[in-house]
Amino acid sequence: MDAVIETAWTVPAVKAALEETSLVREGELTARVLEGADPVLLVTMHEYGDLPIYLSVGGAQIVCSVLLWPVSEQSDTARFNEFLLKAQRVVPLSNFAITTVGDQDVYELMGELSSKTTLQTILIELRTLAENAIDATSLRDTFAA
Template sequence: MKSVLQRSSTQHVRAFRERMREQGLVKKDVWIRPEHAAELAAIEKAMREARDPAESNPSEDVKGPGWTLPTIRHALAQTSAVRDGSIELETIEGAEPSLHLVMREYGELSIFIAVGGEQIIVEAFLWPLAQVRDPAAFNAHVLATHKLLPLSTIAIQSIAGVPSYTMFGSLDTHSSLANLMFEIETLAENVIQASDAYAPYLDAGTHG
């Protein structure tokens, strides 16, 4: 992840909600079994808007050497989300290069993509550890509820020297572009949902 502290994810929630309202969408809570969370996330996304057939249709996993950061950037640049400005894309050079995606439809949420070995890591910043009132209680709650956030994991790491919570997902470098797009969109959705669900554990004034 880029070594610059990002805006707290709770700030993205407000912008995301406003954008959803502007599009005429409404929020509906549903009760399901935890094992159906990934399926529900896919259905919700499909019911919002049509996607490019190349992005939405299942496809065989990529054969051959697999994805690299340059080939991921090239492929993402061809998607409708990048072409229409819903996602802004840039490469961050350095010892560990990554892609930086700004998710316009998710309150300018920043997502980072890195490739290491046979894995693609898709990651987003949540909030600094210092914003959590009781880290021990919060960590226990996260462990008890993580199944409600399909395909994503919450971790603690140092960002620009600041201990922070992040959320990430991973997939094989031979995965299809459709699966990569689904991973990106699911992570963005999960960041928004986590910011709502875990707001009571954050200091007053950091959510709303």
């Protein structure tokens, strides 16, 4: 069973921990806090083509997400969406969603963690989500064929 920490993470605390830990490989990622109503951590995964991952903390959970592509660009969206709902295991430890950005619906890949999980588990989630986002892109291309 995964160990937990006593105090729940905050976005600034995750940023500071990522910058100080030896668990992050040199040049693997950079993290920047985006201020807003609730701060969000933008983690740029350099080993995955500078893939942006957004990390937020709220209540009992940490949510990590990657914006994929506009729903309007997916051929046969109804069939693709049905496929995603039936094939949850295509991208392990991640879930597909549709979120609205501006006035456009966008596919999103996300993972959730306890806000009291270890930094090592947060790093595993970031790396897994990055890999799954790359896999999801190839799934999009395969599905369109």
